[in-house]
Amino acid sequence: MTRIILKLPQYELARKKIASNYMQQIGLPETIINASVEHDTEKRNYWKILTDLDKPFDIIYIKQWNKRTEPINDVPILKLPADINLESINEHTKLSWIQVPLSPLSPAEIVASWGNRFQYKQDDPTSGLKGLRPPQIGALHAIASKFTSKKDFTPLTVILPTGTGKTETMLATVVSQQCSNVLIVVPSDSLRQQIYKKFSTFGCLTDLGEIPKTINYPAVFLVKHGLKTESEAIEIIESSNVIIATTSILNHSSQAAKLKLFELCTHLFIDEAHHVAASTWNNIRQNFKDKRVVQFTATPFRNDGKDLGGKIIFNYSLGEAQEDGYFKKISLNPIKEYDLKQSDISIANKAIEQLRFDISQSYDHLVMARVNEKSRAEELLAIYESIAPELNPIVVHSGLTSSQNNQKLELLKSRQSRIVICVDMLGEGYDLPNLKIAALHDQHKSLAITLQFIGRFTRSSSNTPIGDASAIANIADVEIQGGLQKLYAQDANWDLILKRLSEERINNEIKLQDVIDSLRGNGGLDKQISLWNLRPSCSAMLFKTECQEWNVSSLENLNLRFAQTWHAISDEDKILIILGVRNTPVNWGKFEDIDDTNHYIFILNWDEAREAVFVYSNDHDAFKTEEIVKVICGENTIQITGEAIFKVLDNVQLPLVKNLGSSQVGAISFTQFFGPNVTDGLSQIEKSSSELNNIAVLGYENGDRVVWGCSQKKGKIWSPKAGNLIDWQEWSQNAWDKIHSEDQLDVNNLVKDFLKPIRxxxxxxxxxxxxxxxxxxxxxxxxxxxxxxxxxxxxxxxxxxxxxxxxxxxxxxxxxxxxxxxxxxxxxxxxxxxxxxxxxxxxxxxxxxxxxxxxxxxxxxxxxxxxxxxxxxxxxxxxxxxQINLIDNTFDVDALNQINWTVDITKESMGKAQTRDTIQYQTLSMIEDQFEIIINDDGSGEIADLVALKQENNEIILSLYHCKYSSSPEAGRRLADMYEVCGQAQRSIRWKHAGLKHLFKHINGRNNKWLSDGYSRFIKGGLADLEKYKNMANTMPIRLEVTIVQPGLSQAVVTEEILKLLACTESYIKKTTRADLKVWCSI
Known part of the structure; x- marks a missing residue:
């Protein structure tokens, strides 16, 4: 008996077209098998092939070329492409089907046949056993556990990093859970096509042994054009098991057709679910409230702050994927170029250089160059063609037809081309592990999209020789947000940073989810609004309580005067949320059937450890907050009001009042003051003719700019920011801790030092x-x-x-x-x-x-x-x-640092040529060994004459040296010599609060001006080093140091007037930045 290797061609069992959309059901996908050949004497001119497949493919006949044969019924028959003998047949022989004894099944029959067919085999590289990866098996079990519930239909979120087998997990869910009519929504045409092909053949599941190759494959419907009628939707449902569509196509369908489709589908799967918070996606999901919804994603968050809203039931972290070897390493290969055209050329050169090196190491790698716009793609094509025409660069984008793009991508797959330039075409859905070099001509600005995009390049593969991935990017002037700045820092470790960025963000989502989950199911509020989307402002009433156990069961006894109310309770986190709706007559007319509908929110958090209750509401009067708090937490719960509330302003330096309200003593009148008018209000309070009621203050706390507002009568505290429930809870805790400090407070003295604008x-x-x-x-x-x-x-x-x-x-x-x-x-x-x-x-x-x-x-x-x-x-x-009273005393004369000046003290600036006989040059020579970066910023618009940076004790030291020439060759006590330099020192505090991002832009712009003249402002270090510090500042505090350099001042003869000026400067800098002032002078 002869053994041969055959490639069985794909057999299409059924195809149907409905309104320009079509369904396909595969009887058998393209399959390579090892088989035996047996000579059947009864069936002349056929070869009988014995396989390991199930019926009807256990025995297959191959009709010999151009031979007369008798018909054979009820068996699969193949024909040869040419006159070849048996020994010449192999996996490259293009056979075709003459007949296959299979009849199409109904969608219901297909699903019923899947019972107990899924094997749950797990991949074991040590033994060579094929199967799904452990995270895929884990995700399947997590989904199965939730599908057993008959009551909970909360949308589920499965997190699997790009490249770890998200699509196969989706396929396995459909088979193992016998999902009958699944709507799969994807964000792009390319992903829709890929998912369609995968579901038609069940992807890798047969090769992995999870299901038999002869399983009944699903009837898969590809929706490429909008549905117009309900009857179209009904016919599609009756003809298919799986329906695949994009949001844009569904939006182009009629409302009636969409609603009918949603009504008849049993499951909704959302792929790349970080898009789901967009209104169109969310509207689709809302139609599956009592059905199974599973969201598959690598990045469960959006850059616009919207939440996915699903319960995270499985989270396989990026770090775990790296440790388990599913990702190849990726490194940043940076260029630094400020001219856009030259930047493109430099990136292209480096990408091609990397490609040629990888190929020389026997790695089968490809380059993908990414841009934002189609016009940019055409520009890049010319650049790549001029550098490496033999690599045949290609361009793909949405402006080309699908067939045009597919033809070009075939050149990539066949290696006729090794460079593809795309406009966001090869992100979601494109799977080619050989893409190992990312040329980032235009970078993504979103963390979610960046993580997903990079995943395309870190995929590992056992079928092709590939090495580690590289990213080529211009790090000169990256306009990106938040944590992504860390990625584009010089010498950034991308493997480590990607892991941290992903896991930190996901852990924050899970923390919030735990709170949201604990609020669900009690009171029905979660059925009315998305608790994920609650964004209370940082505002709270605070209560002191002796509560030992909160009494939320008494909620039913509250007389809430609303047309409707819903609530949510978390016993675990001690949070109560109430939503009330009130209808009121319109104020622009008298109508019986027209009302204004207003929604009111109430959030209560009992902090057992602090013996405190925090309450947020957009209308405390509507809820009668104090009543609710006493019912829930007991009659001994007392609101924090009166002067104690103003302790939230404690430790705020140089407080400038933005607005205040006061009540006349002995009268009922109340006056509100804004802007310059706050002075009148503060004066009345100081004279005790008015009582301070509410106030909002801008100032400095712990060296940072802050705004606090509070009202003593209402017992309310606020700041001008908002966040999710956890953000609000943590802010409330901070406010409580300030108010309950042991410091004593005198309101009259408090406002006495407030800054008052006087006309x-x-x-x-x-x-x-x-x-x-x-x-x-x-x-x-x-x-x-x-x-x-x-x-x-x-x-x-x-x-x-x-x-x-x-x-x-x-x-x-x-x-x-x-x-x-x-x-x-x-x-x-x-x-x-x-x-x-x-x-x-x-x-x-x-x-x-x-x-x-x-x-x-x-x-x-x-x-x-x-x-x-x-x-x-x-x-x-x-x-x-x-008027600001900064002069409490005089500057310590012993703190004046006496320097032996060896230069002409009437010459201040060393200029571009670094003239040695100047104050600035001697200052430089004294500090040069102390800092990593030193910049000459002298000139109009300067930060300081010398700007110096170093890292010390896990903080960034920003040291500013303000130099001033002496008006006389001899040191003395001339007050005029001190005015300007003290002013420069005080003015420079803004750079501490602006941060290194602003400082970097300032220095970069001014340095470019010098570079055009052939000079650099960098004396030590360079722009790359400064950028490193800019990125370090995202996670590291800045400590400011300010030094006044005036050789024209003699310590021996310094006057009290000068010492008072220095004391004023020292006090201002200290109060606003917590920085110390140093003064360099002469003996």
Whole structure:
């Protein structure tokens, strides 16, 4: 008996077309078998093939070429493609079916035949046993355990990293759970086609031995065109087991057809489920409330903050996949280039260099170059063709037809091409493990999409020689969000960072899910709204309680005056949520049948450890919050009100009141104060003629900018931010801990030190130290704003501000660069309606240009005025003065650091040529060995003359050196020598709060200007090192150091006036940043 290897061709059992959509049922997929040949004397001119397959494929006949034969009934028969002998037949021989004794089954019969056919075999490389991978088996058991429940139809989420077998898990679920009519929704056409092919043949399940090759394969319907009628939907359901569609196609279907399709389907599977929070996906899922819904994804979160809403029942982490060997390693192979065109050329060169190296190591690798737009793809094609025409680069994108894209991808598969340029085409759904080099010409901005995309390159394979993956990216100026900054840092360990980014985010989702799950099923609220999407603002009423056991069973006794209410209770986390609906008559007319419908939310959290209750509501009066709290937590539960509530403001430095409300003592009246008017309210409180009721304060706490608001009568605390339930809970705990500190509080003394804008009718008497841009301009990236000097545009980072005061006490604001300037006089007088007027007096007219508008300087000053700081610590804007008492004492004279200056102390700047006989150069020589990075930022718009950074004790040290020349060759006690440098030191605190991302952009822009002249601002280190620090700052605190360098000051003869100025500067820096001030002077 002869043994041969045969490739049995695919046999299509049934095909049906319904309204331009079609169904296919496979009788047998293409299969390679080992078989025996037996000569059957009764059946002449046939070869009888004996296989290990089940009937009817256990015996197959091959009709010999061009021979007369008698018909044979009820057996499969193949024919040869040419006149070849038996010995020449192998797996490459293209056989075709003459007949197969199979008849199509109904969808119900197909599903019934799957009973107990699935084997649950697990892959065991040591023994050579084939089967599904352990995470796939784990996911199947998790799904099966949930499918046994007859009551719980919560959508389920299965997390399997890209490349670990998500699609096969989906296939196995359909067979093992005998799912009868499954709708599978996918996000893209390419993924729809891949899933369709997989379900038609059950993918790898037969090769893995999980199901027999002769199983009854499902009738799979591919929806490529929108459904128009209910009858079309009914016919599709009656003809198929699996229906595969994209959201866009379903949206192009009629409402009636869609609803009928959803009604008749028994299961909904959502592939790449991180898209599900989009409204179109969510609307589909809402139609499967009482049916089985399973969401399969590698990334269970979206970058827009929306939640998937399903219960995570299986989470196979990226770290586990790496440890188990399902991912190849991936490394970042960076280039650093700021010119876009040159960047593309550099990335292409490096990608091709990597490809050629990999091929030389006998790795069968391919390159995928990614861009955002089709026009960019065509540009890149020309670049790759010019560098490596022999590698035959191809382009695929949605602007080409499916057949055109498929033809090009066949060139990739056959290795006629080794480079593919795509516009988001090879992400979801495309499976080719040989793609091992990612040329990222345009990077993804989302963590979810990045993790999924990178998974395409880290797939391992036992069938082809492949090595580790590489990513080529330009890390010069990456505009990305949050944790992705860590990926594009110099020397980033992608394997480690991808693992951490993925697992940290997923663990946060699971933590929130545990809270959401504990709230479900008690009160019906989860059936009305998605608890995932609750985003309470950081606001709470706080209660002290002696509660030992909360009494949520009394909830039914509450007299809640709403048309409808629902609630949710978590006994585990001690959280109660109530949703109320109230209908009220419209206020714009009298109608019996028209009402306004309003929704009200109430969230209560009992913190047993703190003996506290936190409550959030959008309307405490509507719920009668205090009543509910006492019913739930007992009559001895007392709301925190009165002056104690103001302790939340404790430890806030330089508190500037944004608004306040006060009640007249002995009267009923209540007054609210905003903006400059808060001064009147604070004055009344200080005089005890008014009682402070509520207040919102901007200030500095622990060196960070904060905003706190509180109301003593309502017992309410708030901050201007929002988050999920856990975020709100943690914020409430922090507020409680502040209020229950042991520090004593005197409200009159509290407001006494609050900053108060006072209207003035003339310029402030003290000497102005410095001017700075308003808060709005300080909070935008400097490279997004230009200053117009007449028609000449200058980036904000190259411009500076100076405040001048003439002999007549007039104030002037000077906006300037090294070559241009404009001067405005600030006239302050009661004769102006606004109390002030800016008058252009010299130089260019100034305008401020952003992406959306260009505003003249005078107009910009109305809403975002320049702030002027004075030697006594006070600050003014327009016609308002904020007096700040920063001078408690004088600067410690012993803290003045005496330096033996060996340079000309009348020369400040070393310039681009690094002139040695200057103060700045000697300062540099004294610090050069102490820092990793030192930057010469001297010039208009500077941060400081020298900016230095190093890492120490798990924090970043940002050290700013402000140098100033002496007005005389001899050191002395000239106050004028100290004004400007003290102002520069105070003004530089903004860089601590702006962060290294702003600092990086500032230095990068200014350095590029120097590079164009052949110089660099980097004295030690480089832009790559600074970028490393920028990325480190995402997870590491910044400690600021400020040093004033003035050799013109002599410690021996320093005056008290100078020491007071230094004390004022020291106090301001300390209160706003917690930084220490150092002063370098002469002996």
């Amino acid at each position: 003035i009718n003339k310029a402030y008497e003290y000497y102005p130290l410095f001017a700075e841009w308003g808060e709005s301009l300080q909070n935008v990236f400097e490279d997004k704003v230009d200053i117009l000097f007449d028609q000449t545009e200058i980036p904000l980072f190259l411009a500076d501000l100076e405040v001048l005061k003439d002999d007549s006490e007039q104030l002037y604001i000077k906006v300037y660069t090294e070559d241009l300037f404009g001067i405005y006089r600030l006239n302050i007088s009661a004769q102006f309606a606004s109390g002030y007027m800016y008058e252009h007096v010299e130089g260019s007219a100034i305008s401020i240009k952003t992406h959306s508008s260009t505003i003249p300087f005078e107009e910009k000053m109305v809403k975002d005025p320049v702030r002027i700081h004075y030697i006594d610590g006070s600050m003014s804007y327009n016609c308002y003065l904020i």
